[in-house]
Amino acid sequence: MILEVRDLTKIFGGLKAIEEISFKVKRGIILSIIGPNGAGKTTLFNCLTGVLPSTKGHVLFEDEDITQRRPYEITEKGIARTFQNIRVFNSMTVLENVMIGQHSRSREGLLTAVLGTKKFQREEDEIRSKALEYLEFTGIQDYAATLAENLPYGDQKRLEIARALATEPELLLLDEPAAGMNPQETMALMELIKKIREWGKTVIIIEHDMKVVMGISDWIIVLDHGVKIAEGTPNEIQNNPYVIEAYLGKEEVDLLS
Amino acid sequence: MKKVLFMFWCALLSMPFMGIKGGAYLFVGICVSYGVYVLLAHLFGKIKKPAIPVNTKLLSTAFIAFAFILPFLIKDYYTDVAILVCIYIILALGVNIVVGFSGLLHLGFAAFYGIGAYSNALLTTHFGLGFWSALPLTLLFTSMAGLLLAFPALRLKGDYLAIVTLGFGEIIRLVLNNWDSVTRGPNGISNIPSPFILGFEISNLMYYYYLVLGFVLIAAFIVKRVYHSRTGRAWLSIREDETAAEAMGINTRKYKFMALSFGAFWAGLAGALFASKMHFVSPESFSFMESVFVVCMIILGGLGSIPGVILGSLILVLLPEVLRDFQLYRMLALGVGLVLMMIFRPQGLIRKN
Amino acid sequence: MFLQQIINGLTVGGVYALIALGYTLVYGILELINFAHGEIYMIGAYLGIIFLGIFTAAGLTQYSLFLSLFLTFVMSVIVCSAYGFTVEKLAYKPLRNAPRLNPLISAIGVSIFLQNYVMLTQGATDKVFPHVIPVTTVEFLNVTMTSLQIFIIIASLLLMAGLHLFIMKTKTGKAMRAVAQDKTMASLLGINIDRIISVTFIVGSGLAAVAGLMVAMYYGLVNYSIGYIAGIKAFTAAVLGGIGSIPGAMVGGLVLGLIESLGASYLSSEYKDAYAFIVLILILLVKPTGLLGKSGENRP
Ligand SMILES: Nc1ncnc2c1ncn2[C@@H]1O[C@H](COP(=O)(O)OP(=O)(O)OP(=O)(O)O)[C@@H](O)[C@H]1O
Ligand SMILES: [Mg+2]
Numbered sequence: 001m002i003l004e005v006r007d008l009t010k011i012f013g014g015l016k017a018i019e020e021i022s023f024k025v026k027r028g029i030i031l032s033i034i035g036p037n038g039a040g041k042t043t044l045f046n047c048l049t050g051v052l053p054s055t056k057g058h059v060l061f062e063d064e065d066i067t068q069r070r071p072y073e074i075t076e077k078g079i080a081r082t083f084q085n086i087r088v089f090n091s092m093t094v095l096e097n098v099m100i101g102q103h104s105r106s107r108e109g110l111l112t113a114v115l116g117t118k119k120f121q122r123e124e125d126e127i128r129s130k131a132l133e134y135l136e137f138t139g140i141q142d143y144a145a146t147l148a149e150n151l152p153y154g155d156q157k158r159l160e161i162a163r164a165l166a167t168e169p170e171l172l173l174l175d176e177p178a179a180g181m182n183p184q185e186t187m188a189l190m191e192l193i194k195k196i197r198e199w200g201k202t203v204i205i206i207e208h209d210m211k212v213v214m215g216i217s218d219w220i221i222v223l224d225h226g227v228k229i230a231e232g233t234p235n236e237i238q239n240n241p242y243v244i245e246a247y248l249g250k251e252e253v254d255l256l257s
Numbered sequence: 258m259k260k261v262l263f264m265f266w267c268a269l270l271s272m273p274f275m276g277i278k279g280g281a282y283l284f285v286g287i288c289v290s291y292g293v294y295v296l297l298a299h300l301f302g303k304i305k306k307p308a309i310p311v312n313t314k315l316l317s318t319a320f321i322a323f324a325f326i327l328p329f330l331i332k333d334y335y336t337d338v339a340i341l342v343c344i345y346i347i348l349a350l351g352v353n354i355v356v357g358f359s360g361l362l363h364l365g366f367a368a369f370y371g372i373g374a375y376s377n378a379l380l381t382t383h384f385g386l387g388f389w390s391a392l393p394l395t396l397l398f399t400s401m402a403g404l405l406l407a408f409p410a411l412r413l414k415g416d417y418l419a420i421v422t423l424g425f426g427e428i429i430r431l432v433l434n435n436w437d438s439v440t441r442g443p444n445g446i447s448n449i450p451s452p453f454i455l456g457f458e459i460s461n462l463m464y465y466y467y468l469v470l471g472f473v474l475i476a477a478f479i480v481k482r483v484y485h486s487r488t489g490r491a492w493l494s495i496r497e498d499e500t501a502a503e504a505m506g507i508n509t510r511k512y513k514f515m516a517l518s519f520g521a522f523w524a525g526l527a528g529a530l531f532a533s534k535m536h537f538v539s540p541e542s543f544s545f546m547e548s549v550f551v552v553c554m555i556i557l558g559g560l561g562s563i564p565g566v567i568l569g570s571l572i573l574v575l576l577p578e579v580l581r582d583f584q585l586y587r588m589l590a591l592g593v594g595l596v597l598m599m600i601f602r603p604q605g606l607i608r609k610n
Numbered sequence: 611m612f613l614q615q616i617i618n619g620l621t622v623g624g625v626y627a628l629i630a631l632g633y634t635l636v637y638g639i640l641e642l643i644n645f646a647h648g649e650i651y652m653i654g655a656y657l658g659i660i661f662l663g664i665f666t667a668a669g670l671t672q673y674s675l676f677l678s679l680f681l682t683f684v685m686s687v688i689v690c691s692a693y694g695f696t697v698e699k700l701a702y703k704p705l706r707n708a709p710r711l712n713p714l715i716s717a718i719g720v721s722i723f724l725q726n727y728v729m730l731t732q733g734a735t736d737k738v739f740p741h742v743i744p745v746t747t748v749e750f751l752n753v754t755m756t757s758l759q760i761f762i763i764i765a766s767l768l769l770m771a772g773l774h775l776f777i778m779k780t781k782t783g784k785a786m787r788a789v790a791q792d793k794t795m796a797s798l799l800g801i802n803i804d805r806i807i808s809v810t811f812i813v814g815s816g817l818a819a820v821a822g823l824m825v826a827m828y829y830g831l832v833n834y835s836i837g838y839i840a841g842i843k844a845f846t847a848a849v850l851g852g853i854g855s856i857p858g859a860m861v862g863g864l865v866l867g868l869i870e871s872l873g874a875s876y877l878s879s880e881y882k883d884a885y886a887f888i889v890l891i892l893i894l895l896v897k898p899t900g901l902l903g904k905s906g907e908n909r910p
Contacts, residue, residue: 051500075506083504089497092490100494104506106487110515113486114479124486167506270692273660274731362711409895416643416714420845421894424887427842435880545838549718556715589726595719599712600704 001063002027002171002202003048008057010043017043019226020057025171025219030197031204032213035223036246041206042084044223045173049081050074061171076104080169082160084176084206090149094140094159097148098131101166131166138162138192154185161192172196174205178212190216214238222246264288317564324470328463336462338578340534343469344527345570347476349554350563351523354480356552357561358489359516360496361410362419364548365426368406369521371433371543373399373528378446378538379439388452388533392526399525403518411513426548433540445539449532469530476523481563483519492516493561546588553591556598559605568606613753615871621759621828623867624766628821629844630851630859631773632694632814638790638854639810641710642702645717648841649724650694650815654822655832656728657686659737671742679743686823687816694815695808697724703804721838729834736831743827762824769817770860777856782809790854839883843870846890851901861901 003025010017018040025031033041046052048059050071058067066074080101089097106127112120135141138158143151148159157177164172174193178186186209193216196203207213213220213234220237222230224246230237237243268284275283328336348370355363376398380391406425410418433440440446451460452468459465483489491512494502503509532538554573558565577587598605629651636644661682665671671678701720705713746757777783788796789806797803825840826832847866851858869889874882 049504051504070508071500071503072506072508075504081504083501087498087501089494089501092493092497096490096493100490100502100505100507103487103491108487110483110486110488110519113488114482116482120486127487163505266692267696270689270696271731273657273689274728279731360711362714409891413894415710417894419711419714420643420842420849421891423842424890428884428887431881431884546722549722552715585730586726588722589730592719592721592723592726595722596701596716599708599716599719600701603708603712 004060029218032217039223040226078170080164081173088148095144348527355520358492365422367543367547368426368429369524373525374532377529377532403521407517559607565607619868619871623864627863630847633848634859646720648837651818652837654819655826658823690819691812694811
């Protein structure tokens with residue numbers, strides 16, 4: 001088990017955004033989290049990555065309790081994420097964006113930078129070449145010198161993935177990576193995610209597009225109104241009466257097709 | 258027509274203050290300048306600005322060379338101004354680390370400038386240290402002050418941070434003003450000695466100019482190096498998006514601390530140079546307006562850009578000196594300039610890429 | 611002694627509260643610290659002197675002091691509100707969708723401009739408020755109150771009550787609250803956001819004008835630089851009470867006035883101006899939502 005979540009709860013004022021959610025994640029799988037709008041999926045990510053403090057419950061990553069850790073510590077331990085509403089570093093170049101991802105995997109500080117030591121230079125070169133690798137992997141290497149804000153939408157989403165990969169995570173959390181993409185882009189994205197799994201990394205993905213979810217998931221968790229209503233393989237989920245009810249009238253057709 | 262009416266409205270508003278005649282002049286004045294603006298915009302709007310490929314290396318070499326021969330070309334009075342420009346560049350480089358790189362709008366930087374100046378003044382006059390032996394202590398004090406302020410300030414965001422740093426700046430100024438037994442209050446401290454190099458007193462304007470120019474070059478070199486390093490990137494990412502920066506594994510709190518104390522370090526250096534240049538310090542040199550003035554420099558030049566900082570300091574210090582009659586209207590223009598800048602060119606005169 | 615300081619504190623506090631309301635109203639709707647608001651108050655004080663001067667020159671004051679003062683108040687409020695309205699249109703409206711710090715910098719620009727505009731047109735020296743109001747004092751339990759102090763305390767309380775009614779009862783007031791709650795929702799409901807923002811600036815500036823005039827009468831002197839420090843203090847008052855909250859601004863203003871006058875007499879009067887900053891910093895660190903502010907989760 002790479003991740004274990006126990007009774008995780010987040011309350012905003014009076015609103016229970018997620019309530020006593022528990023699940024375990026096997027290493028090396030693609031796990032999808034689905035659920036209608038406002039179900040608490042993004043909030044779950046925020047609590048896992050420390051962006052929001054959880055109200056109750058525990059998160060164990062590689063058997064270590066990371067519940068109240070700061071987000072940067074959690075990233076250092078090996079969880080990376082993307083954001084639902086893109087948060088690239090707008091006025092920096094695409095390459096610089098990905099180089100920042102390497103932050104926690106490098107050491108050199110202020111003094112060696114000022115002196116321009118050999119060690120500093122070497123590390124800097126390494127950061128750059130690794131960043132270029134991740135750009136190539138996500139297919140946006142041609143934009144390396146472009147400002148991130150000038151990238152097309154779909155490529156900004158890829159940039160977020162490249163940047164997250166650059167933190168060298170064991171567990172990657174993707175919040176609606178396919179949203180706003182056209183079918184071809186979505187296909188390419190699915191291939192990309194599968195490749196990440198082939199690297200031995202674990203991926204948790206929030207997605208509304210059922211074709212994507214059913215196509216790539218090894219395991220699916222369904223949230224509704226902050227509660228986990230089902231989990232299982234794609235096949236089990238498709239036939240689960242509770243799930244169908246939760247989606248009734250909305251995405252029923254999608255689900256069953 | 259609506260625009261003319263609006264101008265008329267503004268003129269009408271000014272009448273209680275400027276009288277009926279003044280208001281009328283103002284109306285004619287803004288109408289004419291607006292007309293000229295429209296005309297010029299019409300004339301130049303069609304000409305596409307050619308993208309001039311600037312060789313930054315060549316340009317900066319030329320600029321430095323020019324800075325070196327400058328004192329031979331100008332009168333003493335202007336050497337004096339040039340020294341002031343240099344001191345402001347160092348100060349602005351420090352502010353730029355905090356405001357420009359890290360995006361923390363700090364409105365109390367004059368406090369660090371003041372702490373630097375007063376440390377130098379007190380260490381040299383009270384304790385009999387020389388400039389050079391006082392300098393490390395001065396820099397230590399100001400960096401520590403930067404760290405100290407960082408504790409409360411870093412829990413706040415955006416405009417709240419701006420107001421708290423402003424309050425901090427004012428408290429320091431009030432302390433300088435009222436702690437008579439140490440700072441001699443509003444009378445200030447005089448007889449601050451000049452620096453010595455190898456037993457040689459740097460009292461002559463030209464020599465002092467070369468001293469501060471040396472410091473400017475060192476400061477610009479170091480800041481540039483840091484900008485292009487892991488630390489610099491971490492600062493920029495905090496400016497761009499703090500949450501995303503944390504998610505990238507950056508300890509944003511630590512880097513804000515670093516930015517504040519590193520920025521304060523340069524302000525301290527600027528303060529020390531200012532004190533030993535003037536041989537006198539008093540609280541009024543470190544007012545809120547001074548903080549705003551420096552922030553204006555980096556906004557004018559372009560937030561985060563090192564050549565921008567230099568350009569901004571040059572313009573804001575030189576302009577009022579060159580246009581002497583303009584002196585009176587300097588602050589008026591600064592105010593209007595800030596508003597126009599925010600509306601029409603928030604990224605500043607120089608912008609990377 | 612103690613009671614005397616309370617009275618003095620309440621007088622100044624009432625003025626802070628009136629200015630603080632302007633900050634809070636604008637912040638509630640635009641999330642902007644209207645840095646130029648202190649200058650608007652300063653302009654109000656100058657307008658009072660200018661209009662009273664005009665009325666005196668026209669012989670109105672000699673004819674009826676009450677009428678003259680009343681007209682001075684009315685004219686100052688109108689012109690000052692026009693200033694607030696115009697500043698918003700020129701310097702803030704174009705920046706409504708810009709990053710959050712840009713309008714703040716623009717506001718600082720406006721503040722510098724207005725200060726120097728008044729200095730250049732009215733001179734850098736203090737202006738004296740014409741001595742037309744006869745001052746009577748009331749002795750009560752060893753406490754001396756001037757008629758002006760009583761007037762200021764009562765007038766501020768009345769204005770605050772009036773504002774409260776305006777916000778709670780009128781259609782425009784309700785629309786203002788709706789916009790402060792949720793701009794998108796409000797515009798979907800057919801509320802004209804631009805108009806509401808303008809009204810907010812007009813109301814805030816009007817209150818600041820009254821505050822300015824009363825201070826001019828109270829101290830007898832005004833200067834182009836009074837806006838900055840008063841602005842900061844009123845902002846502190848707004849934060850103290852909980853920025854965005856109207857009762858908060860009122861309470862904050864009065865509390866700050868008391869802290870200052872008690873601090874000046876029992877601790878040290880040299881650092882009188884520093885108390886506001888210290889209170890501001892402490893409150894932001896300990897309870898950023900202020901005394902009466904609502905706490906809410908920050909969205910990430
Ligand atoms: N920072 C916050 N403060 C207050 N309420 C919040 C916050 N973040 C989320 N919520 C609320 O929590 C609930 C769950 O939101 P969340 O964003 O987790 O849903 P989601 O499943 O990601 O929905 P979507 O599919 O639309 O992205 C919603 O009702 C939302 O309004
Ligand atoms: Mg979501």
